[in-house]
Structures are given as C-alpha cells and as structure tokens.
Amino acid sequence: xxxxxxxxxxxxxxxxxxxxxxxxxxxxxxxxxxxxxxxxxxxxxxxxxxxxxxxxxxxxxxxxxxxxxxxxxxxxxxxxxxxxxxxxxxxxxxxxxxxxxxxxxxxxxxxxxxxxxxxxxxxxxxxxxxxxxxxxxxxxxxxxxxxxxxxxxxxxxxxxxxxxxxxxxxxxxxxxxxxxxxxxxxxxxxxxxxxxxxxxxxxxxxxxxxxxxxxxxxxxxxxxxxxxxxxxxxxxxxxxxxxxxxxxxxxxxxxxxxxxxxxxxxxxxxxxxxxxxx
Amino acid sequence: xxxxxxxxxxxxxxxxxxxxxxxxxxxxxxxxxxxxxxxxxxxxxxxxxxxxxxxxxxxxxxxxxxxxxxxxxxxxxxxxxxxxxxxxxxxxxxxxxxxxxxxxxxxxxxxxxxxxxxxxxxxxxxxxxxxxxxxxxxxxxxxxxxxxxxxxxxxxxxxxxxxxxxxxxxxxxxxxxxxxxxxxxxxxxxxxxxxxxxxxxxxxxxxxxxxxxxxxxxxxxxxxxxxxxxxxxxxxxxxxxxxxxxxxxxxxxxxxxxxxxxxxxxxx
Numbered sequence: 321x322x323x324x325x326x327x328x329x330x331x332x333x334x335x336x337x338x339x340x341x342x343x344x345x346x347x348x349x350x351x352x353x354x355x356x357x358x359x360x361x362x363x364x365x366x367x368x369x370x371x372x373x374x375x376x377x378x379x380x381x382x383x384x385x386x387x388x389x390x391x392x393x394x395x396x397x398x399x400x401x402x403x404x405x406x407x408x409x410x411x412x413x414x415x416x417x418x419x420x421x422x423x424x425x426x427x428x429x430x431x432x433x434x435x436x437x438x439x440x441x442x443x444x445x446x447x448x449x450x451x452x453x454x455x456x457x458x459x460x461x462x463x464x465x466x467x468x469x470x471x472x473x474x475x476x477x478x479x480x481x482x483x484x485x486x487x488x489x490x491x492x493x494x495x496x497x498x499x500x501x502x503x504x505x506x507x508x509x510x511x512x513x514x515x516x517x518x519x520x521x522x523x524x525x526x527x528x529x530x531x532x533x534x535x536x537x538x539x540x541x542x543x544x545x546x547x548x549x550x551x552x553x554x555x556x557x558x559x560x561x562x563x564x565x566x567x568x569x570x571x572x573x574x575x576x577x578x579x580x581x582x583x584x585x586x587x588x589x590x591x592x593x594x595x596x597x598x
Numbered sequence: 599x600x601x602x603x604x605x606x607x608x609x610x611x612x613x614x615x616x617x618x619x620x621x622x623x624x625x626x627x628x629x630x631x632x633x634x635x636x637x638x639x640x641x642x643x644x645x646x647x648x649x650x651x652x653x654x655x656x657x658x659x660x661x662x663x664x665x666x667x668x669x670x671x672x673x674x675x676x677x678x679x680x681x682x683x684x685x686x687x688x689x690x691x692x693x694x695x696x697x698x699x700x701x702x703x704x705x706x707x708x709x710x711x712x713x714x715x716x717x718x719x720x721x722x723x724x725x726x727x728x729x730x731x732x733x734x735x736x737x738x739x740x741x742x743x744x745x746x747x748x749x750x751x752x753x754x755x756x757x758x759x760x761x762x763x764x765x766x767x768x769x770x771x772x773x774x775x776x777x778x779x780x781x782x783x784x785x786x787x788x789x790x791x792x793x794x795x796x797x798x799x800x801x802x803x804x805x806x807x808x809x810x811x812x813x814x815x816x817x818x819x820x821x822x823x824x825x826x827x828x829x830x831x832x833x834x835x836x837x838x839x840x841x842x843x844x845x846x847x848x849x850x851x852x853x854x855x856x857x858x859x860x861x862x863x864x865x866x
Contacts (some may be wrong), residue, residue, distance in 0.1 A: 406767070431760070439782040439859040448765075479864065480859075
C-alpha cells in the first residue's frame with residue numbers, strides 16, 4: 321500500500337489526488353448515497369494574535385465527505401485553523417469557502433471538554449444542538465434519535481454530572497450530530513479520555529462519519545488516532561501545512577496493523593525532525 | 599442541605615439516616631438542663647426565667663393576640679424590606695455582570711457605599727423617616743442589597759466561558775443564552791447571597807425595632823424590659839431565632855428545588 325508524503329502540494333493537485341486515488345474511491349463507495357458533506361476550500365489563510373502570527377498562509381482543499389486529521393506540535397496553529405473553519409475566530413486574510421451558502425446548523429464543533437449544560441438533562445442538552453429548530457415540535461424525537469446513534473438512549477433523563485467522561489463526550493457528539501451537520505470539526509475530542517474509552521469513541525466517530533457522510537476535520541495530538549481515523553493527515557508546522565499524507569488503508573481499519581504503524585512512524589519522524597531543527 | 603455543608607464527607611464519618619432527629623438533640627438537651635437549673639433554684643429567675651415560664655407567657659401573649667400581631671408586623675417588615683433590597687441588588691448584579699459599561703459606571707460607587715456599615719445610618723434614617731415603617735424598610739433593604747448584589751455579580755462573572763461559547767455556536771440568542779446558560783450558572787452563587795441576606799435581614803430588623811419602633815418583636819422586647827418582664831424578653835429572642843431558622847429552611851427548600859442538577863443535591 322502506498323503512502324504519499326508530499327510537502328505543501330498545490331491545491332489543485334490535492335483535489336485531483338483525492339478524487340482519483342483508487343483507494344479513496346473505494347472508501348467513498350462504501351458510504352450511502354445521501355452522503356451530505358460539504359467541500360472546503362481554503363486560500364491564503366492567515367491569522368495573528370497580537371504580534372504572534374499563528375497561521376502563515378494555508379491553502380487547502382478538502383473534498384466533500386473526506387475525513388481529515390490535522391496534527392502538529394502544540395502551538396503550531398492546528399486548533400486555530402479549526403476554530404477559523406468553524407467560524408469561532410475572525411479571519412485576518414484569505415478565505416474559507418464551502419462552495420455554497422451554508423446555515424449555522426451545517427457546521428458543528430466538538431471540543432475536548434464536553435461543554436454540557438450541567439443544569440439540563442441529557443436529552444435537553446442534545447436538543448441544544450438543534451440550533452434554531454429547538455422550538456420545533458419534533459425536537460424531542462430528533463434528539464432521541466441522536467442519542468440512540470451515540471448509544472445513550474437509556475440516559476436521556478440523567479443529569480450530566482452522573483455520567484462518565486466518555487458518556488459525556490458521547491452526549492456532546494449527539495448534540496453535534498442532531499442537526500445533521502455537513503461539516504463536523506473535532507478539537508481533540510478524545511484528549512481527556514482513558515485509552516480504552518478513547519478506542520471505543522474512535523470507533524463511534526468512524527461509524528457515524530460513515531453513516532452520515534459529513535466532512536470531518538479532526539485536530540489531534542495523537543498521530544495513531546489520526547492514521548486510524550482519517551483519509552488524509554495534514555502535518556502543520558509553524559503555521560503552514562508541512563506535509564499532506566494520504567491514508568489509503570481499507571475500512572474498518574485494523575488498529576495496530578503494520579501498515580498504520582508504519583504510516584504513524586513516518587509522520588512522527590516528521591514531527592520530531594522538525595523538533596530537531598529548531 | 600445547603601450547598602456548602604452538603605459537600606460529601608468521607609464514608610466513615612457520615613451520619614446515619616436519622617438526620618432529621620439528630621439536629622434537635624442539642625437544643626432539646628440545652629432546654630432540659632435550663633429547666634432543671636431553674637426549678638432547682640440553681641439559676642435565679644431574675645437572670646433567666648424557666649423555659650416553662652417563657653412558654654406560659656408566650657401562651658398568654660398568644661391569647662391576647664399581641665404576639666401574633668407583633669410577629670406579623672416584624673415578618674411583614676422583613677419580607678418587604680428583603681424584596682425591595684433584594685430586587686434592587688439582583689438588578690444591579692445582573693446589569694453589572696452582563697454589561698461592562700454598567701459595571702464601570704456603578705461598581706466603584708457601590709463598593710464604596712458597601713464599606714459603610716448600614717446600621718451606622720440609623721441616626722440619619724431616623725431624621726429622614728422618623729420612626730415610621732419606611733425607616734425600617736429602608737434599613738432592611740439597604741442591608742440585604744449588598745450580599746445579593748455581590749453574589750449575583752460574582753455568579754454571573756464566573757459562569758464558564760466555554761459554556762457561553764458553546765451556546766453562541768449553537769445559535770442561542772442573547773435572551774436564550776441568559777435563560778439557558780448564564781442565569782442557571784449564576785444561581786448557586788445567588789443562593790449564597792440570599793442566605794447571607796436573610797441573616798442580615800433579621801439582624802437589621804432587630805436593631806431597628808429595638809431602637810425606634812412602636813410595634814414588632816423588637817419593640818415587644820424593649821417594652822418588656824421597661825416592665826422587667828424577663829420572660830417576654832427571652833420569648834422575643836427565641837422567636838427571632840425561630841424565624842431566622844424558618845427563613846433559612848425556606849431558602850434551602852428553594853435551593854433544593856432549583857438546583858437539583860447540582861451534584862451536591864443528588865441522592866448518593
């Protein structure tokens with residue numbers, strides 16, 4: 321199985337690779353036809369906080385429905401990129417476009433902290449995710465459906481404080497999914513979980529992504545998580561995309577397979593060699 | 599159970615389920631010892647009347663209607679003063695918690711006023727209002743204002759900013775954000791303010807009624823002192839204690855009802 325390691329490919333080439341790579345096509349065909357992801361085009365994106373230039377010109381095309389992982393050392397700008405995509409920060413220069421007009425409900429973010437309202441029961445917390453449709457008559461039914469999807473239907477009437485960390489994060493995932501988003505951004509969503517919960521959450525993420533076909537953008541510090549979940553891994557160094565790695569392994573993926581381990585090793589060595597240079 | 603003293607204790611020292619009875623053991627024992635001391639003449643009745651005498655005089659006053667009237671007057675003053683001062687404090691707390699401009703405009707002034715003991719204003723208040731009802735209401739309202747203001751403000755300022763960001767991401771309007779995130783988040787702190795305020799409310803009222811009043815429990819106690827009716831004096835003090843306990847319990851019940859989501863209030 322080939323792994324492509326390139327440095328800052330031009331956007332058009334990236335797009336064509338994603339469209340014509342034979343393995344990527346296999347992945348896409350496994351998904352149902354109602355795949356609803358949005359493509360994402362980022363051009364010349366820059367962002368500074370004060371004198372600190374965090375993103376120094378990001379050019380990136382993400383085809384609809386792709387699962388992209390973004391890795392990098394802390395402070396490299398990966399979370400900032402995600403927050404810009406999610407519209408949580410203002411863009412200094414450049415553009416992010418989704419190819420069409422989008423509703424706020426089309427993009428959802430999941431954070432490292434579950435950010436549940438402690439004073440609302442689980443079902444009500446999921447209903448928050450409906451955005452402007454919260455008041456509609458089928459809000460309960462839709463929230464319940466999302467809870468079933470994340471496997472927590474029996475916890476609907478619990479307070480968040482009695483749930484475990486993994487369960488809270490699943491409620492947060494249900495809240496993010498309930499509006500059927502077309503882009504889902506994950507900011508280290510599994511960072512605070514223990515190893516076993518983390519693996520079962522990774523499986524859950526992969527499953528809902530395959531079921532719903534949204535475009536997934538996962539920021540993580542865990543390279544093995546990135547290669548286990550993503551079609552494509554972006555390595556960000558000093559505010560730029562330093563490497564763009566396609567992961568062609570078939571799904572569902574075997575955790576700890578030689579293929580993934582080899583890929584993980586090569587990405588890690590990139591990250592570490594960048595460390596040595598500085 | 600309140601927020602503070604319900605923080606879970608280690609298993610080994612948690613009391614058994616008979617909590618409802620346990621809290622009355624100490625007061626009942628004290629009353630029993632007191633009664634015994636009075637009956638045996640160990641404690642002269644000029645110093646402290648026997649509990650039975652206090653109950654007897656309470657019964658007489660109850661029959662004459664004087665007790666109920668005075669309790670009602672004090673209760674009315676306390677509640678109205680609390681409502682006025684509490685609402686103004688809550689309103690300022692909200693305004694200064696939610697608006698930077700409002701906080702800049704008024705917070706410094708309020709902090710300066712806060713450092714004046716409100717009971718120091720009694721001479722001034724008597725000059726302004728005489729010994730009218732409004733004097734008592736003014737003092738109670740002023741005393742109650744600050745704990746509620748400070749705790750409301752603190753509660754709103756310490757709402758988790760991550761939750762507020764979450765609310766914004768999920769498209770909550772300002773009104774929804776307040777109703778669903780900010781107010782519930784500030785509520786535990788507001789209740790701390792209410793319980794502080796209830797203490798200050800009784801304190802202020804007792805002082806105000808003792809110094810300048812023509813009705814109420816404090817007045818009843820002062821009248822009794824004039825006529826050396828020590829049992830009535832003790833009775834008034836006990837009723838104050840009872841009313842204070844009642845107000846505290848009421849706020850705890852309210853706390854329990856509205857904060858049932860809080861880990862401290864969940865059945866373990």
